[in-house]
Amino acid sequence: MQEAIVARKCFIVETKLSPDNDVEIVIESEDGTVSLDDCVELSRIFEQKFDREKEDYSLTVGSAGLDQPFKVLKQYVKAIGTEVQVLLRDGRKLKGVLTGASENEIRLKYTAREAVEGRKRKETVEHEDSFPMEMVNGVFPVVTAD
Numbered sequence: 001m002q003e004a005i006v007a008r009k010c011f012i013v014e015t016k017l018s019p020d021n022d023v024e025i026v027i028e029s030e031d032g033t034v035s036l037d038d039c040v041e042l043s044r045i046f047e048q049k050f051d052r053e054k055e056d057y058s059l060t061v062g063s064a065g066l067d068q069p070f071k072v073l074k075q076y077v078k079a080i081g082t083e084v085q086v087l088l089r090d091g092r093k094l095k096g097v098l099t100g101a102s103e104n105e106i107r108l109k110y111t112a113r114e115a116v117e118g119r120k121r122k123e124t125v126e127h128e129d130s131f132p133m134e135m136v137n138g139v140f141p142v143v144t145a146d
Helices: 002-007 036-049 073-079
Strands: 010-017 022-029 058-063 083-088 093-101 105-115 122-132 136-141
Touching (some): 002 010, 002 036, 022 073, 073 136, 083 105
Antiparallel strands (some): 010 022, 083 093, 105 122
């Protein structure tokens, strides 16, 4: 099945198996969006590998939702250069451009309104900071209307 996923230029984000044998496979496209054809084809290939007479299961193949946080490093890497929302474990929410990602940390370029010494009003200050993955509670894509 992995060969078929790679051939369709996709990767697995998550697989779930419930106690009732409900199988859910979540995929994402390497260079675009997951199509219905991708889901149908991968579902068909999966079903060829298992005999429904021997295994009673239900199968769902779907794309990673835009309202779901990133789960695998490939999602972070794919999103470098795009706008994301980051939820930190200390309760902060930051919106900015993801400038880097590794297994250990993410880099985010963002602006914040801050008090600046010698000024009466808060000013917009640009930051580019690294956040260890232990500090990150979730990173979500930001969808903009065209």
